Amino acid sequence: MIEGARWRRWVFFNIPLLLFIVALLFPFYWMIVTSVRPDKELYRPWNAANYTPFWTLNPTLEHIRELLTETLFSTWMMNTMLIATASTLISLFCGLLAGYALSRLKFPFAGSIGTGIFITYLVPQTLLFIPLADVIRNFHLGDSPWALILTYPTFLIPFCTWLMMGYFKSIPKELEECARIDGATRWKAMVYIIFPIAVPGILSAGIFAFTLSWNEFIYALVFLSSPEQKTVPVGVTSELVRGDVFYWGQLMAGALLGSIPVAFVYSFFVEHYVSGITGSVKG
Amino acid sequence: MATAGAATPRPYVATPRRGPITRLLEDERWLASALLLPTIVLLGLFIAYPFVKGVLLAVTDTKVGIPGKFVGFDNFEKLWHDNIFHVAVYNTFLYTAVTTVFKLALGLWLALLLNRHFRGKAMVRAFILLPFIIPTVLSTFAWKWMFDPTFSVLNWILYQANIITGRVNWLGDPDLAIISVMVVNIWRGVPFFAITLLAGLQTISPELHEAAAIDGARAWNRFRHVTWPLLLPVTMVVVLFSVIQTFADFQLVYVLTGGGPANATHLFATYAYQIGVGTGLLSEGAAVSLAIFPVLLLVVIIQLLYIRRVETV
Numbered sequence: 366m367i368e369g370a371r372w373r374r375w376v377f378f379n380i381p382l383l384l385f386i387v388a389l390l391f392p393f394y395w396m397i398v399t400s401v402r403p404d405k406e407l408y409r410p411w412n413a414a415n416y417t418p419f420w421t422l423n424p425t426l427e428h429i430r431e432l433l434t435e436t437l438f439s440t441w442m443m444n445t446m447l448i449a450t451a452s453t454l455i456s457l458f459c460g461l462l463a464g465y466a467l468s469r470l471k472f473p474f475a476g477s478i479g480t481g482i483f484i485t486y487l488v489p490q491t492l493l494f495i496p497l498a499d500v501i502r503n504f505h506l507g508d509s510p511w512a513l514i515l516t517y518p519t520f521l522i523p524f525c526t527w528l529m530m531g532y533f534k535s536i537p538k539e540l541e542e543c544a545r546i547d548g549a550t551r552w553k554a555m556v557y558i559i560f561p562i563a564v565p566g567i568l569s570a571g572i573f574a575f576t577l578s579w580n581e582f583i584y585a586l587v588f589l590s591s592p593e594q595k596t597v598p599v600g601v602t603s604e605l606v607r608g609d610v611f612y613w614g615q616l617m618a619g620a621l622l623g624s625i626p627v628a629f630v631y632s633f634f635v636e637h638y639v640s641g642i643t644g645s646v647k648g
Numbered sequence: 649m650a651t652a653g654a655a656t657p658r659p660y661v662a663t664p665r666r667g668p669i670t671r672l673l674e675d676e677r678w679l680a681s682a683l684l685l686p687t688i689v690l691l692g693l694f695i696a697y698p699f700v701k702g703v704l705l706a707v708t709d710t711k712v713g714i715p716g717k718f719v720g721f722d723n724f725e726k727l728w729h730d731n732i733f734h735v736a737v738y739n740t741f742l743y744t745a746v747t748t749v750f751k752l753a754l755g756l757w758l759a760l761l762l763n764r765h766f767r768g769k770a771m772v773r774a775f776i777l778l779p780f781i782i783p784t785v786l787s788t789f790a791w792k793w794m795f796d797p798t799f800s801v802l803n804w805i806l807y808q809a810n811i812i813t814g815r816v817n818w819l820g821d822p823d824l825a826i827i828s829v830m831v832v833n834i835w836r837g838v839p840f841f842a843i844t845l846l847a848g849l850q851t852i853s854p855e856l857h858e859a860a861a862i863d864g865a866r867a868w869n870r871f872r873h874v875t876w877p878l879l880l881p882v883t884m885v886v887v888l889f890s891v892i893q894t895f896a897d898f899q900l901v902y903v904l905t906g907g908g909p910a911n912a913t914h915l916f917a918t919y920a921y922q923i924g925v926g927t928g929l930l931s932e933g934a935a936v937s938l939a940i941f942p943v944l945l946l947v948v949i950i951q952l953l954y955i956r957r958v959e960t961v
Contacts, residue, residue: 382761389776392790411804418801459687466683470676485695489896491917495924495934496702519694552673580783582899598785620786635774643847
């Protein structure tokens with residue numbers, strides 16, 4: 366509600382919003398421009414006379430070609446895809462069941478188990494990565510995708526559980542009761558009546574979990590060591606920087622291509638994603 | 649109804665076709681245990697167990713490949729006298745405080761802008777979330793490239809605008825480096841604040857604003873006395889979440905400065921990594937990591953008290 370003259374609308378609304386959009390999106394634009402810019406333009410100092418920062422007249426796909434043929438980038442993409450998908454499915458399975466139990470069933474210690482899961486939701490990965498690396502070694506999981514497939518659920522399950530609890534609470538209890546009066550077992554009422562209704566919630570949780578696992582960095586950095594096992598964020602960080610030399614064209618091409626799967630999933634399910642975010646912080 | 653042990657009579661429990669497992673799962677307690685089992689096993693193995701192990705590790709002198717012996721609080725005492733650790737503590741608190749204030753202020757502002765009706769709103773909302781969903785490490789590399797002293801586009805912009813005359817070494821100067829890291833953190837965090845606060849704003853009935861407007865309240869007063877109090881619960885939760893994430897941040901510093909120049913930009917997590925993984929002093933690294941714990945505990949307690957309060961009101 367901005368009343369009055371047109372200039373007020375510009376000063377209080379259009380210009381600030383425009384500035385926000387430019388500031389938030391500029392790095393991505395920069396990523397795209399850099400990844401198609403030929404090297405001789407790339408390494409032209411900013412105070413050179415012919416520095417043209419915002420566009421290039423000689424776009425090239427050279428960086429992307431090198432990235433795909435001379436580095437293990439496509440392997441990292443496959444690894445990340447596998448790890449993100451598997452850990453998301455495990456977390457959805459666990460979170461769906463746990464969320465149902467905590468929001469619908471009465472049993473001893475329900476409150477403290479709920480609180481316990483909520484606390485693990487708040488535990489950051491950086492608190493545990495050193496002892497966890499030891500645990501991974503003891504279980505002989507080091508340097509394999511399983512190290513991440515099994516540890517990513519530790520931060521995804523609490524989130525999925527939390528989100529599903531909120532979702533189940535919004536489904537009327539009567540639906541289940543009707544099914545049970547008609548002769549369904551608790552198990553059947555849960556699987557055939559409640560879970561299908563919860564599909565939008567499951568989708569939100571799944572998309573959010575997928576982007577979180579695609580984004581994860583420190584566990585992947587510490588638990589994996591051989592180049593062909595790495596995920597995209599770690600591979601780009603450690604393998605595309607050789608010694609002290611940054612190959613910026615390749616790096617930005619890697620950043621761009623590595624973001625595409627997440628952006629792709631996101632673009633199809635924006636609404637679900639947004640409700641995932643807002644659900645993740647709802648009390 | 650005479651089924652032995654059944655606490656409450658259930659008319660369909662004793663249908664003869666049902667097997668023993670089905671009957672067991674009819675009991676809420678058994679069903680709940682079955683449903684919670686996978687979650688508890690995974691969280692126990694990979695959160696509770698490592699946590700205990702981390703505490704045990706922190707009171708020994710274990711190094712990579714060398715099993716340690718018990719040394720009590722020696723590691724913590726060593727940290728107490730460690731200058732780099734002091735810098736990391738200072739940085740972590742400063743980093744968390746400054747970025748949280750900015751993220752909240754800018755996020756709220758953006759949320760208020762987005763709460764209005766305008767053409768292309770859905771599109772704008774989808775695009776501004778990009779900094780939050782694109783993998784942090786990858787977008788941080790774009791920033792690192794923008795901060796490059798020789799090829800920086802930021803320098804070019806500031807130079808063209810006559811704000812600077814020479815080159816600015818964004819990540820090479822200790823003070824500027826921590827500010828640069830903060831800028832990137834704020835950039836990444838604002839969309840999250842904006843979208844969650846926007847969701848909070850949308851639950852506030854416009855009639856309240858209309859009523860206040862009719863009573864003569866100006867825009868600022870409407871915000872101060874209507875919007876802000878109603879938005880406070882969401883704000884609290886978002887801020888607490890963000891505080892934990894920022895306090896335990898690793899990726900931004902690791903990519904942008906690696907803790908440098910001269911260990912000036914370390915946070916708890918990057919310092920723990922440098923000691924524990926870089927140097928191989930596992931127990932000391934675990935001790936640095938555990939330094940995050942008291943703050944985490946505090947936030948958890950506030951969060952639990954706060955949520956309980958909201959539920960009982």
